[in-house]
Amino acid sequence: xxxxxxxxxxxxxxxxxxxxxxxxxxLAKLPGTMSRLHGPTKATTLGIxxxxxxxxxxxxxxxxxxxxxxxxxxxxxxxxxxVSAHMVAKAHILRAKRERADLPETGRPxxxxxxxxxxxxxxxxxxxxx
Amino acid sequence: xxxxxxxIAALAVCLAILLTLYRLVIGPxxxxxxxxxxxxxxxxxxxxxxxxxxxxxxISFEAALLFAMxxxxxxxxxxxxxxxxxxxE
Numbered sequence: 001x002x003x004x005x006x007x008x009x010x011x012x013x014x015x016x017x018x019x020x021x022x023x024x025x026x027l028a029k030l031p032g033t034m035s036r037l038h039g040p041t042k043a044t045t046l047g048i049x050x051x052x053x054x055x056x057x058x059x060x061x062x063x064x065x066x067x068x069x070x071x072x073x074x075x076x077x078x079x080x081x082x083v084s085a086h087m088v089a090k091a092h093i094l095r096a097k098r099e100r101a102d103l104p105e106t107g108r109p110x111x112x113x114x115x116x117x118x119x120x121x122x123x124x125x126x127x128x129x130x
Numbered sequence: 131x132x133x134x135x136x137x138i139a140a141l142a143v144c145l146a147i148l149l150t151l152y153r154l155v156i157g158p159x160x161x162x163x164x165x166x167x168x169x170x171x172x173x174x175x176x177x178x179x180x181x182x183x184x185x186x187x188x189i190s191f192e193a194a195l196l197f198a199m200x201x202x203x204x205x206x207x208x209x210x211x212x213x214x215x216x217x218x219e
Contacts, residue, residue, distance in 0.1 A: 003131075010135035013183070017142035020176055024146035027169055028153050033161050036153070040169040043146070048172060051139075051179050055191075058132060058183055069191040073175070073198055080202040084168060087209035092161045094213055114213070 005061025012054035019047035033092050037085060044081050049074050090114045136184050143180065147173045164208045171201030 019042050026039025052070035059065045093100070093114045106112060150173060154166035175194045182190030207217045 006131050009183075010131050013132070013135045013139045013180070016176065017139035020146045020173060021142050021149075024149040024169060024173070027166060028149040033159060033165070036162060037165055040165060040172065043169060043172050043176075048175055048179075051176050055179055055183050059186075062132075063186065065188075067188065067191070069188070069195070070179075073179075073191065073195050076195065076198050076202075077172075077175075080198070084202060084205040084209070087206050087213075088161060088164055088168075091164070091209040091212040092159075095159060095161060 002062050005057055009054045009058035009061070012050045012057065016047045016050035016054065019043055019050065023047060033096065034089070037088055037092075041081060041085065044077055048077055132183065136180055139180055140177070143173055143176050160212060161209075164205060164212070167208070168201065168205045171197060171204070175201075 023040045023043025026042070027036055030036045030039055052074050056067065056070045059067050093103070093112065100115065103112060110116065147170065150166050150169045154163055154170070157163045157166055175197050178190050178194045178197060182188070182194070210217050
């Protein structure tokens, strides 16, 4: 039975290595910052997730030690990846002046939050209400 | 069998780190370099977990968790600095 779990853990390690290389390749080869932003997310979720599941499977099936620390790391990475991606996208919108003309309309009286002035937003927010 | 898989995975992670360093060096904008640093942290976490599998030490998971936290704070504070010119206002 230990051999079975070892095969599963080896396969998961190889899957994780594949996705880590795919994420880094996407980061290196894709054109444009916004498309480069979505390459490493595969490395974050699938790569690290498969690696941590392989670690859990190997420790539980081969060594006989049950551990749930790895789920904590997976949970933390899954929770923080959207936040950091959002911050990176905001910084990119602010810095890329050439691509700013291609931004779609927000569909509201308020402009894009990163570019728009905070004071004018407040004025536009209060006018329709009164 | 797990030893061979771990060697292959370590080589793959080294390749991924090289590709990320390439983007870190040539990245046309500072935002690209921030993304490259984030990916570098992810690859380092993978290497630490891999070392934990090979050597069988449970302490590497605490190291990986700390690294994930520091990487997240680094990315967010870099972006905050690029956005506002200040980290803590």
